[in-house]
Amino acid sequence: MSPLLNVTTHSFTDCQAQAAALAERIAGGLREALDQRGSAVLAVSGGSTPKALFDRLSREPLDWSRVHITLVDERWVPDTDERSNARLVKARLLQNAAAAAQFVPLYTGAESPEAGLAEANARIDALPRPFDAVVLGMGDDGHTASFFPGGDHLAEALDLDGQTRVLPMRAPGAGEPRITLSLPALLETRALYLLVTGATKRDVLADARLGLGAAQHYPVRSVLSQTRAPLSVYWCP
Numbered sequence: 001m002s003p004l005l006n007v008t009t010h011s012f013t014d015c016q017a018q019a020a021a022l023a024e025r026i027a028g029g030l031r032e033a034l035d036q037r038g039s040a041v042l043a044v045s046g047g048s049t050p051k052a053l054f055d056r057l058s059r060e061p062l063d064w065s066r067v068h069i070t071l072v073d074e075r076w077v078p079d080t081d082e083r084s085n086a087r088l089v090k091a092r093l094l095q096n097a098a099a100a101a102q103f104v105p106l107y108t109g110a111e112s113p114e115a116g117l118a119e120a121n122a123r124i125d126a127l128p129r130p131f132d133a134v135v136l137g138m139g140d141d142g143h144t145a146s147f148f149p150g151g152d153h154l155a156e157a158l159d160l161d162g163q164t165r166v167l168p169m170r171a172p173g174a175g176e177p178r179i180t181l182s183l184p185a186l187l188e189t190r191a192l193y194l195l196v197t198g199a200t201k202r203d204v205l206a207d208a209r210l211g212l213g214a215a216q217h218y219p220v221r222s223v224l225s226q227t228r229a230p231l232s233v234y235w236c237p
């Protein structure tokens with residue numbers, strides 16, 4: 001199969017419609033998981049893009065008490081910091097019906113992601129697998145999760161044969177030190193979504209698909225070109 005045949009793009013003219021459609025689709029997958037296996041796991045991104053999605057998803061009627069929610073990546077800051085992805089999840093997703101969900105943070109309170117790595121890995125290893133849904137975002141520099149261009153553990157994180165599900169990441173464009181699920185950990189999912197908004201990110205994604213010039217190094221290419229998990233891109237202006 002040609003790798004890009006593994007990617008389906010859903011384009012919306014309205015970002016509320018995008019958020020509603022993806023929330024409904026994720027909720028459907030979680031309900032199916034609850035019916036068939038009794039529990040469900042959802043891994044989400046942070047940043048600014050998923051706010052509308054989280055607002056919608058938090059109102060979806062399902063038994064959230066049997067859903068584990070974790071992060072695909074985290075900035076190594078406490079959840080009192082406005083840069084914390086956990087803070088965003090608590091403020092926008094763990095609300096309404098979804099307040100009953102069981103949150104599994106990546107930040108452990110240790111001094112550094114390296115010092116907190118064993119605990120973070122243990123938390124992720126303890127979750128049922130495969131995950132039921134993974135929601136990725138993308139930065140203007142072509143990063144996804146905390147797979148940053150020039151990242152100190154990038155090659156390890158993108159290694160499809162890698163055994164460690166959680167890795168630290170430091171990179172020039174990352175701001176603070178990070179922790180991230182690895183590519184193979186993210187691809188072990190029943191549903192994989194990439195949420196993208198705005199013309200700049202649309203163009204970054206188009207460049208990443210072509211892989212020309214600087215775009216050949218965009219880490220998001222690792223998600224576009226893999227064949228383990230079909231990828232659904234949700235885009236709005």
Ligand SMILES: O=C1O[C@H](COP(=O)(O)O)[C@@H](O)[C@H](O)[C@H]1O
Pocket residue numbers: 044045046047048049050073074075085136137138139140144145146
């Ligand atoms: O640093 C991060 O950035 C990406 C993209 O964030 P956005 O603000 O452009 O939506 C995000 O997906 C990732 O989880 C986060 O840690």
